[in-house]
Amino acid sequence: MAEPEAVPEGAAALTAAVEAARDGDEDAFRVVYRTVHPGLLRYLRVLVGDDADDVASETWLHVVRDLRSFSGDGDAFRGWAATIARNRSMDHLRRRRRRPTADVPVDVLLEFATDQDTADEAITAVATDAAIALIAQLPRDQAEAVILRVVLGLDAASAARVLGKRPGAVRTAAYRGLRRLAQTLDEAVTDRDATDTDGPSSGGAPAPRSDETPNVNADGMR
């Protein structure tokens, strides 16, 4: 993959960073963290909702503890981390005994459903959060399949290992999840078109997750 003098690309870059982190390179670990954590956190939002940050911290504590015993490339690392995250989530849910719920405000839904061209614009954190919340509303097997395939970028076989299922089952679940998402968005468009003639609907104040304070000035982002 990586030629001796060449800087590795894509997956090879993560592989190199994982290897360096295993050797104790802290900078490399930061690269690994920043590469893998966002997808992992989004997966955890689907699994445990607002407790995702807590479970993510536990997951990374576990990862760094066992990092030296890990062997594999960058893709394998993603799958390994996702498996740990999932196991932690199951423990967490057993303790909490409740299923997470995520409400997606209708106007945020419409942000995706309307015909505005967002391709030129930065994808905001709000849009990402809303997308994940929408995926989280799918039946869990579908939501997990979509997240692992689309967000974490695992292939069907890797996602199947994380979930303890057959690859065919994961493909089916991902397909059904995506189809359901498309239907939800279609319905939002239809509803919007139906209500447009009546003027703006009431109660349309944008309502990002109220329990989450915007925290944009994260340290370590220098």
Next chain:
Amino acid sequence: MTFRDRPSDRDDTEAVRAGADPLARLLAAASAPGHPAELTGEQVAVAAFRSAPGAGVVPGGAVTRPVATRPRVLTRVLAVKLAAAAAATAAASVAFAAGTGIIPNPIRARTVVPTASATPALPPAATSGHPASGSVVSGSGATRTVPRGLCQAYFAWKSQGKNLDRPAFEHLVTEAGSEAGVDAYCTKLLAPPTDEPGQPSPGQGQPSPGQGQGNPSPGEGNRPSASPPGHVRRG
């Protein structure tokens, strides 16, 4: 990141890009590169990384931070490459959906490009924190070992208003004797080693096989901390 590298997933990459399709937009947003707000746990993770087995503990509590086996500039370039790959993932995720036949024909050929601000820059190395090491605290006749990083993680955790109800901290609570005792325990553990008798620390128990690669980096790793233990950002 390598989503598009797999032949089975690549078939429609050229045919479908994120455009005006609602599902395509949703998936692009779902797989966008990490936002700064998503990375607030980095210091906790790095603190744990520093204290992980094999993090270069040597007798006497002195610490040799394992030196990067690659030039730091390579790490930086890796970060940039990975950010670019993240952009590719957003497009590839849409291609995945298209491959399933759910997304209709592409409206326009365009890739989703993240803003530069969404790509975190690498901070200078060793910007904060105590040197990583396993530290020995003697109590009730037994000599016990708790990684300093666990205490650093604890203070970071606490500063965010979180409780100790975490498997990761069970060991810490056990060592401290009680939840209420963790504060004092960790404060003592993280204190400068000047008030400790100078017996050699067994650290994590065995020498790290990862040591000996490269030279110790002067001025790094063994530097007294410039920040208090609880110094990890507030949300």
